[in-house]
Amino acid sequence: IVSGAVSxxxxxxxxxxxxxxxxxxLYPVIGHWIWGQGWLAAKxxxxxxxxxxxxxxGGWAALAGALVLGPRIGRFPKHGARPIRGHSLTLAALGVFILWFGWYGFNPGSTVSGTDPRIAMIAVTTTLAAAAGAVSSMTFAWLRYKTPDVSLTLGGTIGGLVGITAGTANVSPLDSIIIGAIAGILYVLGVALLDKLRIDDPVGAVPAHAFCGAWGTLAVGLFSSTADAPGLFYGGGTGLLATQLLGVASVFVAAFGTMYLFFRVIDKTVGLRVSKEDELKGLDLVEHSTEAYADFNITASND
Structure with missing residues (x-):
């Protein structure tokens, strides 16, 4: 997750x-809070x-890294933003579908039992949320930018998957569509927000994982329909929603705060960012003494 934002x-x-x-x-501590019978689990x-x-x-850590590193050369001119396009949307789409497929191990597999009766429904809610994220992000981008942007659609699909991950075993199929659709729109808005703030996140890791992850976690407090933990819309009141909000805020402070300090320490000691010359040459060559595409040549930009 972090590597994409700092690439x-x-x-x-x-x-x-x-x-x-x-x-x-970082991960073991926060994992213990929530999955290891820690203080958030107790609440x-x-x-x-x-x-x-x-x-x-991962998303909050990615935000910290992107802030400390700063944007890539040429990403934000004096006025506005200049997109640096990825070289292959085909590979990007393939990667998204590989991730989507892997989510069926991620979400249903989290039952940790091959005989758990919830597995089928978890797979259904996962599928519906991903599809809803894809459709909503494409439609919203089409309305906002006058084009059904493929890159934003792919990111919105991931956003839908991330959004449903917290409540996949607790929400209905209909509610999973709502959660995924909102996540897809949130992804598009998140990308625009980072551009406005001049934060360079090459793959949209922060909107997809931090923003949509926070939304999906809060959505449990709204849409959970299980008898033992009903959400606000199912007669459970605001108790679960407040607990979810507390968890989201606590993890933000812990993850972002810790990693921002850690990235600063790296930057001031061993060094974090490559030189301008090395960045222009390309990190494949400078850091690993190889070329991903041997016949590529560096050329001057008209910008």
Whole structure:
């Protein structure tokens, strides 16, 4: 999750350091809070498969990294923003469908039992939310930008999957469509917000994982229809919603705050960002002494 937001300008040693830190320290602590009978679990916080534990943690860490690193060269001219397009939407689409397929292990697999009767319904809500995220993001982008943007549609699909992950075992199929559709729209708005704030996130990791993860977690407090933990719209009052809000806020403070400080420490000690010259040459060559596309040549931009 984090690697996409910091791509094309982070040193490889910085990448290794933050990867180890998140895996060894940050994720286990927050995972314990929610999945390890920690204080949020004791309050009744619900995150079935990781909208917060996995996705929001990664998304907030990605935001911290993008802020400390700053934007790629040429991404934000003096006025406005200049998109730096990915070289293959075909590969991007393939990646999204691989992720979608993998989500059937991620969400139904979180039952940790091959005989759990909830597995089929979890697969249904996962599918519907992803499809709703794809349709809503495409439609909203079409209305907002006058074109059904493929990149935003792909990101909205991921947003729908992230959004349903917390409540996939607790919500109805109809509600999963609503959750996924809102997540898709939220993704498009999130990308626009980062551009306005001049925060460079090459793959939209922050909108997809942080924003949609937070939304999906809060949505449990609205749409949960289980007898033991009903949400606001199912007669449960505001108790569960308040607990979900507390969890989202706590994880934001812990994940973003910790990683912002950690990225700052890396930046001031071993170094985080590559030099301007190295960034222009390309990190495949500079960091790994190889070329992804050997026949590519660096050319001057008219901009």
């Amino acid at each position: 094309e300008r982070i040193q490889f040693k910085g990448y290794l350091l933050y990867s180890v830190f998140i895996t060894a320290f 009744g916080f619900i995150d079935f498969a990781g909208s917060t534990v996995v996705h929001s943690v």
